[in-house]
Amino acid sequence: MALPTSHPAPSRPGPPPIGFPDWSHAARQAAESVPGQAISALWRALNHLCAAQLYLEDNPRLARPLRPADVKEDPRGHWGVCPPVNWMLAHLGPLTAWRPAGSELLVLHGAGHAGPSALAHAYLNSTLHLTGRGPGWSMPELRALIARFPHPETFGGEITPLIPGARHTGGQLGPALAIAQGMVLDAPHRLVVPLIGDGELETGATAAAWLARRALTGSGHGAVLPVVLANGLKMGGPSLLATLTQDEVRAYFTGLGYQTFLHDGTDISGFRRLLADALTRIRPLGDKGRQPVIVLTMPKGHTGPEQVAGRKIAGTPAVHKTPLRNPRKDDAEFAALAAWLASYRPAELFTTQGRPTDLVRQALPGPPPQPGPDKPTAPIAARGPQSWPLTSTMIRERAGRGGFRLFSPDEITSNRLKLTDDGSLPPWASEILNEEICHAWLQGYTETGRDALLATYEAFAPVNTSLLVQHLKHRSLHYAAGHSGLPNINYLITSLGWRNTYTHQNPGLVSSMLETENGSVHIYTPADAMRAAAVLAVMLSGRDRVNFLITDKHSSTSFPPDPFRDELTVGAAVWPHLSHQGAPDLVLASAGDVPARELSSAATLLLRTTHPEIKIRYLHVNDLAVLGPDPQWPYALPKPEFTRLFGTDTPVLMAVPTHPGAVRALLAARGEAKRFNVVGYLDPGRPITPQGLLEHCGLSASTLAARAALMLKEYGR
Incomplete structure (x- = not known):
């Protein structure tokens, strides 16, 4: 792709809003205080450490001539994206050090394969703990960094929160730009620089995120400076961006509302001027004017070997992972590796004690700021009328x-959420017709310590299944790194299929989340709107959970509130007003408002009329996750509590709002599937009325009563 080194300087914009950090002034201060030679040294140090991690067992400084024994037998990892990422890290380091007072600069790695870069950066910042002696600079630490890569039992070889300073798991390909947008919402002090691979530009999440910023209105936000790593290649071949001419690249981003700054990474002083110029034009996220975007056209794998023994490497997919296949045993590759590493002059970059030299340290940003909430939150007590509007009240109170x-x-209006008295959209609510972007915004917002809620149709929520599974992995690694206290991930799932058209019937997200057997997942199925509002209040004040609240926006039936305390704290509770004293002949268990309405009607109107001699115990399950076994589910019902509720040999008819198979799997893991008859959603295969759907699924009051009677007969009750 023949692109120029820089974009012609356009006319100067007006001053930034009052109170918005002057990032261009910080760039000028950094340029005056940190020489270009220091930037170059840091870039070389990062590149050397990346290549060394892939290939070396020892001799990290090349203090002596390289030997085959210094080289790994099985080189692994990814090289190609590291040089352009390192270029950006080297230039952002001084800017971070000279950032405006009270401000924060965060780098978000969209390219997950830049794991060696993140590890090298963490080592140079003295935040990486490798040998058990604490983070710091030493020769044992430096040897451990390169010899242990890809660190299969500690950090791994790709971008994860196990690496200090990483806030995004690279396996989530595509949402980095939207996550960055979520990070700066309501945080005017924060600048986030997402590093976006040109392959990522081909994903739907990234493509939508460019336009999505226009949905984020209001003031008081921070800024996002996107950097596109236009290196020309994906893993297997040329990227689509590489097929565009320079004019087409400009036209593409201009059409999206951005001002393009192009550079090829060959001129440090020129790039520093370009960066300062881009920062002059940075504006808060809610500003509808043109925002800058940097397009760095440095070739993939730049500074690596061009060719070996007639085999071309540069400009081919060979640079994506390890360009040299087996330099320990191949003489030509060994010579190429020795020359490659020597080109960085590592003895100028690291002391004999493994410390970065003074020249390198001039460009380092220092330890990254520790993530934390921007504003404290506190639990909110449920109050108000027992109706669906109470859910809106809870959201409004939390927003306040x-x-x-x-x-x-x-879908805010469609889901009957009234967020203002006049029905308008408040500044703390954002809508865009893209489930993935909504999740990425929520992820970025919560990752920086704030509470958030995603409200969506039940049928469309499964679109985010892959993102949620990846985010569960991200959080697991976050906790494995010794961190906790992240705000909850909260989904409000309504517009349920029980009242919707055939194409809008899909409770599949819940099944996918339960199948993960991740103990942080909670599937809340309250029985009425009052309970739903109280559950929502708890969700919005908690930490380290991934919550899904399933509630019907048309909910009108209310149930006695007395058992709800146990429903909320234990996860399930007996409803005395529908239960007999003593050992029951049959247990009826509901989960969710629609099943509670139908099953309670079956219990009161039918069973007690047709079988008055039968003793019934009725209970409601408020969190499906408590049905699973311990230890997979940390909040599972203990065995004595499970027995108290469900008995040991009593038949149980359970009505759920989800696919029944997911609940059966939880019970089967307890060894309890045989006596449980679980009824839930079954695809009707055609359009059908709401009542017809209940009949088809066996969830109407009459079909539930008939099934209960059959179960009593089968069990000889």
Whole structure:
């Protein structure tokens, strides 16, 4: 792709808003205080450490001539994206050190394969703990960094939160730009620089995120400076971006509302001027004017070997992982590796004690700021009328405390959420017709310590299944790194299929989440709107959970509130007003408002009329996750509590709002599937009325009563 080194300087913009950090001034201060030679040294140090991690067992400084014994037998990892990422890290280091008072600069790695870069950067910042002696600079630490890569039992070889300073798991390909947008919402002090691979530009999440910023209105936000790593290649061949001419690249981003700054990474002083110029034009996220985007056209694998023994390497997919296949045993490759590593002059970059030299340290940013909430939050007590509007009241009250955002794919009004008295959209609520972007915004917002809620249709929520599974992995690694206290991930799932058209019937997200057997997952199925509002209040004040609240926006039936305390704290509770004293002949268990309505009607109107001699115990399950076994589910019902509720040999008819198979799997893991008859959603295969759907699924009051009677007969009760 023949692109120029820089974009012609356009006319100067006006001053930034009052109170918005002057990032261009920080860039000028950094340029005056940190020489270009220091930037170059840091870039070389990062590149050397990346290549060394892939290939070396020892001799990290090349203090003596390289030997085959210094080289790994099985080189692994990814090289190609590291040089352009390192270029950006080297230039952002001084800017971070000279950032405006009270401000924060975060780098978000969209390219997950830049794991060696993140590890090298963490080592140079003295935040990486490798040998058990604590983080710091030493020759044992430096040897451990290169010899242990890809660190299969500690950090791994790709971008994860196990690496200090990483806030995004690279396996989530595509949402980095939207996550960056979520990070700066309501945080005017924060600048986030997402590093976006040109392959990522081909994903739907990234493509939508460029335009998605226009949905984020209001003031008081931070800024996002996207950097596109236009290196020309994906893993297997040329990227689509590489097929565009320079004019087409400009036209593409201009059409999206951005001002393009192009550079090829060959001129440090020129890039520093370009960066300062881009920062002059940075504006808060809610500003509808043109925002800068940097397009770095440095070739993939730049500074690596060009060719070996007639085999071309540069400009081919060979640079994606390890360009040299087996330099320990191949003489030509060994010579190429020795020359490659020597080109960085590592003895100038690291002391004999493994410390970066003074020249390198001039460009380092220092330890990254520790993530934390921008505004404190506190639990909110449920109150108000027992009706669906109470859910809106809970959301409005939580928003009034600050540090909160609601995201929805154009479904706030449709889901009957009244967020203002006049029905308008408040500044803390954002809509865009894209489930993935909503999740990425929520992820970025919560990752920086604030509470958020995603409200969506039940049928569309499964679109985010892959993102959620990846985010569960991300959080698991976050906790494995010794961190905790992240705000909850909260989904409000309504517009349920029980009242919707055939194409809008899909409770599949819940099944996928339960199948992960991740103990942080909670599937809340309250029986009425009052309970739903109280559950929502708890969700919005908690930490380290991934919550899904399933509730019907048309909910009108209310049940006695007395058992709800146990429903909320234990996860399930007996409803005395529908239960007999003593050992039951049959247990009826509901989960969710629609099943509670139908099963309670079956219990009161039918069973007690047709079988008055039968003793019934009725209970409601408020969190499906408690049905699973311990230890997979940390909040599972203990065995004595499970027995108290369900008995040991009593038949149980359970009505759920989800696919029944997911609940059966939880019970089967307890060894309890045989006596449980679980009824839930079954695809009717055609359009059908709401009542017809209940009949088809066996969830109407009459079909539930008939099934209960059959179960009593089968069990000889």
